[in-house]
Amino acid sequence: AQTVTQSQPEMSVQEAETVTLSCTYDTSESDYYLFWYKQPPSRQMILVIRQEAYKQQNATENRFSVNFQKAAKSFSLKISDSQLGDAAMYFCAYYRYTGNQFYFGTGTSLTVIP
């Protein structure tokens, strides 16, 4: 069974600094997608960034980038120049083509300190 592990229930970062959120996953598949979703206090889930497993290049989206280590089954999210609006719960998600299912981690609550 696929599992997604986020080992940091809570993280904090000073405004304008950089923070890295960790995620590991377990799978026997060779092709899949990985995502980071953000859930602010409004509870609306927002897609932050995605990574296709077949791509070696790490995805970037403005201040957000990932470190994808396929062999280690690791998918961390780096947020640069942190802003107050980045404060939210962040979920790592694995998407399996077979069955078209998402598997979510338990989330990391990020606090941004002014």
Next chain:
Amino acid sequence: DGGITQSPKYLFRKEGQNVTLSCEQNLNHDAMYWYRQDPGQGLRLIYYSQIVNDFQKGDIAEGYSVSREKKESFPLTVTSAQKNPTAFYLCASTNREDEAFFGQGTRLTVV
């Protein structure tokens, strides 16, 4: 604007009652999903549907039922058989790039 609409935002259920949560999308997405979110447990899949008139159980389907009579609509019924229904429920759909789009959620409370 295109999106996913869940209603109501807050729902209260008495013991022994069935309640139905609405999920409508105008994104023309084929696949739709229902998740339950509890503190410290992330999102757990209840049911999903890849196409009209077809749906599959997820990891925690017991006590829930769904229908998919129209592409746009995927309602979730929480039955009296669900012993602990108080939770936040999220509906989602995926586009052709397998990106999930979520509704704003329904908070269900048993009173």
